[in-house]
Amino acid sequence: MSIDVEVLEDSRHHRYVLNMGPQHPSTHGVLRVLLELEGEYAMELLPVLGYGHRCHEKIAEFKPAKSFMPNTARMDYLGALIYNQGFAQLLEKAAGIEVPERVEYIRVITSELNRIQSHLLWYGAYLLDLGAFTPIMYAFDDREHILDILEDVTGSRLTYCYARVGGVSKDIDDKFVTRTRAFIDRLRSRFPMYEDLVNGNIILQKRLIDVGELTPQICARYGITGPLLRGTGVAYDIRRAEPYSIYSKFDFEIPTETKGDCMASFLVRFRELEQSLRIIEQALDGLPEGPIMAAKVPKKLKLPAGDYNSSVEAPRGELSYYLVSDGSDVPYRLKVRTPSYSNLSVVPEMCRGMLLSDVVSAMGALDLVIPEIDR
Amino acid sequence: MDINKVKGQWQKLSTAIEDVDYSASGYDYSVSLERDKVRDFAALMLAEGFYLVGLMAVHVTPAIEVVYQFAHVETRCRVMARAFVDEQVEMPTISDIYQGANWHERETRDFHGVVFVGHPYLEPLILPEEDVDLKPLLKEEAKLKDVAAVRRQPPEPAPEPKAKPEPKPEAKPEAVKSQEQS
Amino acid sequence: MEIFYSILPDLIRMVVCAVCGAVIVFGNALVMGYAERKLAGHIMLRPGPMEVGFHGVYQLIVDGLKLMGKQLVIPKNADKPLFMLAPLLAFAPVFVPLLVIPFSSKLQGFDLDIGLLVILALASINLLAVLIGGWSSNNKYSLFGAFRAVSQNVAYEIPMLLSLLSIIFMTNTFSLKGIVAAQSPVWFIVLQPLAFLIYLVSLVAETNRAPFDLPEAESELTAGFHTEYSGMSFSLFVLGEYANMFIVSSVATVFFLGGSSGIPLPYFEYSGVIWFLLKVYSLMFFLVWIRWTYPRTRFDQLMNFCWKYLIPFSLVNLLITVVMVKLL
Numbered sequence: 108m109s110i111d112v113e114v115l116e117d118s119r120h121h122r123y124v125l126n127m128g129p130q131h132p133s134t135h136g137v138l139r140v141l142l143e144l145e146g147e148y149a150m151e152l153l154p155v156l157g158y159g160h161r162c163h164e165k166i167a168e169f170k171p172a173k174s175f176m177p178n179t180a181r182m183d184y185l186g187a188l189i190y191n192q193g194f195a196q197l198l199e200k201a202a203g204i205e206v207p208e209r210v211e212y213i214r215v216i217t218s219e220l221n222r223i224q225s226h227l228l229w230y231g232a233y234l235l236d237l238g239a240f241t242p243i244m245y246a247f248d249d250r251e252h253i254l255d256i257l258e259d260v261t262g263s264r265l266t267y268c269y270a271r272v273g274g275v276s277k278d279i280d281d282k283f284v285t286r287t288r289a290f291i292d293r294l295r296s297r298f299p300m301y302e303d304l305v306n307g308n309i310i311l312q313k314r315l316i317d318v319g320e321l322t323p324q325i326c327a328r329y330g331i332t333g334p335l336l337r338g339t340g341v342a343y344d345i346r347r348a349e350p351y352s353i354y355s356k357f358d359f360e361i362p363t364e365t366k367g368d369c370m371a372s373f374l375v376r377f378r379e380l381e382q383s384l385r386i387i388e389q390a391l392d393g394l395p396e397g398p399i400m401a402a403k404v405p406k407k408l409k410l411p412a413g414d415y416n417s418s419v420e421a422p423r424g425e426l427s428y429y430l431v432s433d434g435s436d437v438p439y440r441l442k443v444r445t446p447s448y449s450n451l452s453v454v455p456e457m458c459r460g461m462l463l464s465d466v467v468s469a470m471g472a473l474d475l476v477i478p479e480i481d482r
Numbered sequence: 483m484d485i486n487k488v489k490g491q492w493q494k495l496s497t498a499i500e501d502v503d504y505s506a507s508g509y510d511y512s513v514s515l516e517r518d519k520v521r522d523f524a525a526l527m528l529a530e531g532f533y534l535v536g537l538m539a540v541h542v543t544p545a546i547e548v549v550y551q552f553a554h555v556e557t558r559c560r561v562m563a564r565a566f567v568d569e570q571v572e573m574p575t576i577s578d579i580y581q582g583a584n585w586h587e588r589e590t591r592d593f594h595g596v597v598f599v600g601h602p603y604l605e606p607l608i609l610p611e612e613d614v615d616l617k618p619l620l621k622e623e624a625k626l627k628d629v630a631a632v633r634r635q636p637p638e639p640a641p642e643p644k645a646k647p648e649p650k651p652e653a654k655p656e657a658v659k660s661q662e663q664s
Numbered sequence: 665m666e667i668f669y670s671i672l673p674d675l676i677r678m679v680v681c682a683v684c685g686a687v688i689v690f691g692n693a694l695v696m697g698y699a700e701r702k703l704a705g706h707i708m709l710r711p712g713p714m715e716v717g718f719h720g721v722y723q724l725i726v727d728g729l730k731l732m733g734k735q736l737v738i739p740k741n742a743d744k745p746l747f748m749l750a751p752l753l754a755f756a757p758v759f760v761p762l763l764v765i766p767f768s769s770k771l772q773g774f775d776l777d778i779g780l781l782v783i784l785a786l787a788s789i790n791l792l793a794v795l796i797g798g799w800s801s802n803n804k805y806s807l808f809g810a811f812r813a814v815s816q817n818v819a820y821e822i823p824m825l826l827s828l829l830s831i832i833f834m835t836n837t838f839s840l841k842g843i844v845a846a847q848s849p850v851w852f853i854v855l856q857p858l859a860f861l862i863y864l865v866s867l868v869a870e871t872n873r874a875p876f877d878l879p880e881a882e883s884e885l886t887a888g889f890h891t892e893y894s895g896m897s898f899s900l901f902v903l904g905e906y907a908n909m910f911i912v913s914s915v916a917t918v919f920f921l922g923g924s925s926g927i928p929l930p931y932f933e934y935s936g937v938i939w940f941l942l943k944v945y946s947l948m949f950f951l952v953w954i955r956w957t958y959p960r961t962r963f964d965q966l967m968n969f970c971w972k973y974l975i976p977f978s979l980v981n982l983l984i985t986v987v988m989v990k991l992l
Contacts (some may be wrong), residue, residue: 128519165618416507423554439540
């Protein structure tokens with residue numbers, strides 16, 4: 108990899124500029140960070156964005172709102188079902204469409220499976236950044252089971268376009284239910300192995316504890332939500348605070364930690380896996396029969412004039428869609444507020460003065476997906 | 483957080499506060515602000531424990547409207563604060579109060595050309611540096627709408643039979659008084 | 665002419681040893697490379713190389729041919745003579761230590777009185793190769809890797825030497841054959857367990873293997889000091905690394921595990937070789953195992969561990985050894 112930096116002529120500080128370029132093994136996606144290093148300490152960090160900008164918000168102003176559904180999956184490819192759910196909710200709220208109960212259950216089950224899959228990928232990739240080559244294989248092994256289950260019902264492995272306005276595209280059958288229940292048992296049996304081999308490893312603990320500390324005040328000023336905020340002690344989860352879909356029917360905990368460092372968000376995400384399994388179990392137990400599409404969904408979905416907001420809990424934090432409509436079926440303005448955007452903006456403040464290895468640890472703990480930052 | 487006390491403080495800073503139906507639109511309050519009260523409002527929200535969800539711009543006539551979205555972590559309270567830019571398409575920055583607004587304001591500058599006065603580093607964030615004047619999300623003349631056209635319409639009175647429901651863009655609903663910048 | 669005849673046995677011996685050394689180095693690379701990839705695969709729940717040959721046994725040969733056929737890319741502003749020198753420096757010094765290692769009681773290249781000093785001196789040249797390679801690549805990431813390698817190797821040579829010194833004090837000789845001979849009733853691992861553990865940790869750090877592989881940390885430095893090397897120069901670095909692993913494991917075997925001692929097999933005069941290789945390769949299996957299991961330490965934690973824990977412990981161990989030797 109050749110360099111494309113200018114050497115700083117500041118002999119007072121002996122600093123030099125290192126470019127963690129758009130192609131780098133541990134910036135997950137096309138993110139460029141300009142680091143001003145003094146020895147091995149990162150004194151200034153400047154993230155440079157835009158390498159993956161695909162003009163989604165502009166596209167939304169030219170297509171009927173219903174056709175924007177595949178685009179939502181391309182923004183965060185790991186949490187695509189949750190993005191689909193949030194957007195479908197937005198349009199259903201705007202047009203005043205009521206969805207059948209079975210649809211809500213299906214959406215919750217598939218979204219929670221998606222959340223587990225996203226956390227497993229984060230887990231493996233984060234440990235790969237830290238130098239452990241093996242846990243990613245085990246995490247991906249578990250993840251393959253989820254992808255197989257979801258492929259049968261949605262047709263895709265990664266960028267799902269499953270939710271429709273008023274329902275979902277295909278119904279789930281008994282095979283789905285049996286495979287999901289088998290997967291729940293399997294993942295539960297793997298947790299002791301993960302906790303023993305990985306979470307309890309002294310090298311991992313020394314690399315994560317006390318690195319990159321956040322406080323609730325910093326999170327409020329930057330708009331940080333999700334497992335990072337829950338790692339600082341604030342039990343804020345959109346599924347509990349502003350219950351959407353049928354989350355108010357389920358009994359699940361919100362794991363929190365107090366320290367706010369990398370280890371805290373690591374443990375919060377790990378414990379969220381168990382909570383998602385609980386939600387799926389309860390949803391499978393209470394799955395009603397019924398239609399999978401609302402009764403009357405017009406082909407040309409006119410959205411009444413006004414502005415609408417739909418917030419859901421994505422694996423990385425709070426995802427909010429804000430729609431401004433002028434009465435036609437094409438949105439006047441669609442703003443997608445993605446969680447990684449706010450999470451990444453804290454890096455210049457959080458990582459100042461850290462060693463280079465710690466910068467890698469801290470950025471991995473933020474769980475970034477760059478396409479949702481660039482949109 | 484006592485919402486009534488906070489609303490009382492909003493009364494002093496805003497021109498209009500609207501209670502919005504949460505189940506219909508997804509947020510609780512819409513606060514219309516004068517441009518020079520934006521910073522005080524932001525400082526108040528930070529002191530009360532709200533976090534900045536984001537800020538965005540909507541291109542309408544007579545002026546671009548900047549919408550700030552705040553939410554509270556303890557009680558459910560989602561607030562949209564609106565302000566219009568002035569003739570030079572400028573707006574005071576809140577990036578020294580809410581540091582998360584730093585990137586949101588840079589993005590708004592990229593896409594709509596809104597200049598945030600006092601911002602420490604208003605360089606393009608998502609667009610390349612050479613496309614500073616591109617402003618892709620500004621609407622063309624044919625598609626540009628009036629601000630009233632994108633506001634929620636009041637519920638229709640009982641329609642007569644065979645009457646086609648027509649949108650009434652010139653009717654200003656009483657609940658929302660959006661000030662036009664002179 | 666008489667001079668020639670008088671040194672002829674030694675000349676023949678040198679030639680034979682050089683050939684055997686080459687065989688060992690390349691053979692070791694073949695075996696270790698294949699073993700590492702297969703073991704890594706099975707630890708990661710996947711089969712490893714399976715395509716070429718039965719379960720992939722020819723994989724390394726094919727890889728070697730591929731690397732030989734690649735273009736040697738030299739970056740534009742790289743320091744060309746130094747850039748080409750670094751892999752040679754990494755590879756050349758591995759032959760000499762192989763001459764002094766006692767593979768069995770009858771199989772040794774040269775039984776030098778200062779055998780250990782030869783090994784340690786030449787093992788340090790590897791560090792020079794890393795530094796030259798990192799500097800001449802004209803790449804900040806490579807330079808980073810070189811800096812880290814220098815600090816790490818220089819630091820970890822000290823506990824390595826100190827733990828070996830404890831053994832030297834007990835046996836009173838630097839010659840490797842003498843040390844093997846001194847372990848007749850009981851191996852030194854029983855008498856000096858602490859020295860063995862310290863030496864094992866230093867071994868991992870000296871060969872830049874995980875969890876101490878910061879100089880070539882892939883996820884932080886995109887391959888560190890050998891980023892810019894391709895083809896044969898890269899393979900020389902790798903060959904040097906595997907041979908280095910073999911040499912330091914052999915030293916560990918000789919000093920702590922009794923060298924080539926073991927149950928003598930009937931009808932085979934050089935049965936010590938079998939035992940020796942068994943011990944060396946079990947140590948290398950251990951190295952491969954921990955590479956694929958543990959994450960990487962942070963650099964300052966690595967240096968702290970060496971200077972604040974390993975060196976004091978090895979000094980204490982040395983002191984106790986000296987006192988015991990004097991008393992007993």
